[in-house]
Amino acid sequence: MKNERTGCNTELIYERDAYVTHFTSVVLDAFETTEGFIALELKESCFFPEGGGQSADEGFIDGCPVTDVQRVDGRVLHTVKIEDGKHFAPGQEVTGEVDFALRFLRMQNHIAEHLFCGIANQRFGYDNVGFHLSDVVTFDLDGPLTGEEIASIEEKCNEVIWENVPVIVHFPTPEEAAGMSFRSKLELEDGVRLVEIKGYDLCACCAPALRSTGEIGIIKVIDFMPHRGGTRITLIAGRDAYKDYRMLDEETGELMKLFSAKRNLVADAAADFSQKSLAMHAQITELKKEITALYIREVKDVIRARNDGDIIGMIYPAADEVQSRNVINECVKDYDGILCIFRGNDADGYRYVCGRREAGEYSLKELAASMKKAFGGSGGGSEIMIQGSAPAKKEIIEAFFQKEEK
Numbered sequence: 001m002k003n004e005r006t007g008c009n010t011e012l013i014y015e016r017d018a019y020v021t022h023f024t025s026v027v028l029d030a031f032e033t034t035e036g037f038i039a040l041e042l043k044e045s046c047f048f049p050e051g052g053g054q055s056a057d058e059g060f061i062d063g064c065p066v067t068d069v070q071r072v073d074g075r076v077l078h079t080v081k082i083e084d085g086k087h088f089a090p091g092q093e094v095t096g097e098v099d100f101a102l103r104f105l106r107m108q109n110h111i112a113e114h115l116f117c118g119i120a121n122q123r124f125g126y127d128n129v130g131f132h133l134s135d136v137v138t139f140d141l142d143g144p145l146t147g148e149e150i151a152s153i154e155e156k157c158n159e160v161i162w163e164n165v166p167v168i169v170h171f172p173t174p175e176e177a178a179g180m181s182f183r184s185k186l187e188l189e190d191g192v193r194l195v196e197i198k199g200y201d202l203c204a205c206c207a208p209a210l211r212s213t214g215e216i217g218i219i220k221v222i223d224f225m226p227h228r229g230g231t232r233i234t235l236i237a238g239r240d241a242y243k244d245y246r247m248l249d250e251e252t253g254e255l256m257k258l259f260s261a262k263r264n265l266v267a268d269a270a271a272d273f274s275q276k277s278l279a280m281h282a283q284i285t286e287l288k289k290e291i292t293a294l295y296i297r298e299v300k301d302v303i304r305a306r307n308d309g310d311i312i313g314m315i316y317p318a319a320d321e322v323q324s325r326n327v328i329n330e331c332v333k334d335y336d337g338i339l340c341i342f343r344g345n346d347a348d349g350y351r352y353v354c355g356r357r358e359a360g361e362y363s364l365k366e367l368a369a370s371m372k373k374a375f376g377g378s379g380g381g382s383e384i385m386i387q388g389s390a391p392a393k394k395e396i397i398e399a400f401f402q403k404e405e406k
Contacts, residue, residue, distance in 0.1 A: 005171065005191025010076040011044040014057075014098075015193060016169065018107060018208030020046055021059075021098040030088040033079060037067070040078040040088055045069075046098045049076050052206050053131035054106060059098040062086060066096075103208055104215075108238030109137045111167060111197070111210045112219045115157050116235060117141070118201025121183060123153065128183065129230070136222065136240070142230045150224055150233065157219045160200055164214030170194040217241065292323045299331045299339065309337040311367070313401030315394060319343040321353065321387075328355035328385070336360070338367065342390065342397055349391035352379070359383040374400050 006012065009028055013020050029041040040061065049069040050056040056069035061078060064086050068079040080088070088094070110133060117128040120141055130140035145153075170193070172180060177192040184204035195205040197213060210216065217238040224233045236244055252266055259269035295316055302312060312335075316323070324341040331339055332355055344350035352371070354364060368379040368386045375396065379388020390397060 005193075007074045008071065008076050009074070010042055012048075012076070013044055013046045014048050014208045015206075018103065018210070019100075021100040021103070022046075023096050025094055025096060027088055027090050027092045027094060029075075029090055030092075036082055038080050038082055038088055040080055040094075041075050042078065042094070042096070045076060045078065046096060047076075047078055048103070048208055054110060054133045054207050057098050058102055059096065061096045062088075062094045105239050106133060107208050107210045108216050109133055109236065109240060110205075110207050111195075111213070112157070112216050112235060112237035113137045113139055114195060114201050114203055114205070115160060115197055115213060115216070116153060116219065116221075116233070117183065118197060118203065119153050119156050119160075120145070122200070124149075126230070130232075136234050136236050138232065138234045140227055140230055140232050144226065144229070145224070145231045145233075147224070150221055150231075154219060154221050154235075160197070161213045161216050161218065164212050165200065166198050166212050167210050168196045168198065169209055170196060220244065288320075288323060291318075292326050295319065295323065295327045295341075296330050299327055300334075303331060303335050309335075311338045311340065311362075311401060313340040313342065313397065315342045315350070315397060317343060317345050321351070324353040325355075325385075328353060332357045338362070338364065340401070344390075346393050349377070349389060350375075350394075350397065351387070351389055353385065353387045355385040357384070371400070 003009075003011065013023060023044060023046045025042040025044040027040055028043055029039075031039055033039050046057070047059065047066060047069045048054070048057045049071045051071060057066070059066050061080050064080045064083050066078050067081055070077055070079075113128075113131060113133075117139065120126050121128075124143055124145070126141040126143035126145075128139050129142045132138045172192055172194065174191070177194075180194070180202070182194055182202040182204055192204055193206060194202055195209045196202045215238075218241045219235060219237045220241045221233060221235045222244070224231055226232075252263060255261070255266045255270065256263060259266060259273060261269035295314075299312070299314055302314070306312070319327075319341065320343065324343060327341055328339050336357065338354055338356045338360075340352055340354040342350045342352045354367060356364065364381065364383050364386045368381065368388060371377075371388065371390060372379055375390035375392040377389035377391050379386055381387055
């Protein structure tokens with residue numbers, strides 16, 4: 001017989017007591033879905049089916065893993081992975097067990113969202129218009145909040161947790177519900193189930209609920225942003241918040257050692273380090289410009305000494321790609337030949353950039369092929385600039401350019 005309020009054949013035990021996790025029931029229907037899986041409809045169940053932005057419970061039925069639970073056309077169907085030759089048939093008695101550790105974690109986060117949204121509604125009149133619970137809780141309020149306002153709501157939430165306020169589940173009749181003021185994201189057609197945080201929130205909800213706010217443990221907002229004229233908020237609670245704090249504590253400990261700073265001065269030490277790094281970066285940039293100028297001067301001296309349009313290869317082990325390109329771009333302005341700049345060392349190999357002012361009789365692509373044959377590695381580009389790798393020794397590179405002089 002269908003439940004008049006839920007419209008389901010299955011009596012949902014968690015609706016009244018989320019702490020019952022072991023149960024015995026009778027199979028109403030059983031049918032195969034995909035290979036190795038079967039769908040079960042039960043007379044009673046502790047399993048929460050996916051809904052309202054929250055995933056289904058996990059656990060076992062007769063020792064077989066429950067991989068999913070869904071409401072389908074007024075039926076609560078448990079998807080079970082068959083193991084050890086198990087068999088299910090209508091009329092069969094089965095035993096179920098819900099993963100309570102996972103359920104409790106989700107209840108902590110879900111009731112945390114109820115509490116935050118209830119206080120936000122009391123203070124600002126905003127409604128929750130979206131909710132998703134995964135590794136974190138993300139929800140949307142339909143009005144803007146500042147960082148200070150969010151922090152104030154968060155602080156009040158934790159005060160309510162310390163007060164250990166009762167969380168009560170109500171099943172009002174349609175007539176009773178019509179005279180009550182409660183939060184709801186949807187137009188409710190079925191019977192109403194309300195979750196109340198005494199004095200702070202009354203909300204329509206289908207999910208398992210804690211017994212009191214003290215079981216939430218702690219609430220921490222970890223992110224927020226403007227979203228469609230309102231505010232999208234991400235928070236964590238309970239065990240998830242503890243795990244997050246522990247991770248941050250370990251990170252802070254590593255930063256304390258890195259910066260030789262006290263716990264409450266890590267941010268100041270990081271800011272000081274950042275300023276010094278910026279100053280050093282600016283100094284390095286200026287020094288690189290001066291070194292590049294020296295490279296350019298030396299290359300131009302070589303060009304003046306030869307001035308024959310040949311291929312010139314220069315090795316500057318400490319140069320970078322930007323310096324190499326700048327040297328080439330500056331020096332080929334007054335040179336008709338090809339200029340190649342190599343950077344690197346014998347142990348790790350070399351990288352090169354070769355360029356010329358304009359396409360000439362001797363193709364740069366042809367040069368790239370010749371260097372690949374001589375050095376290995378790879379290379380390519382256009383008729384005015386090529387680049388590539390040269391896993392070869394310095395003496396082999398120098399010998400190559402002596403040979404390539406035209």
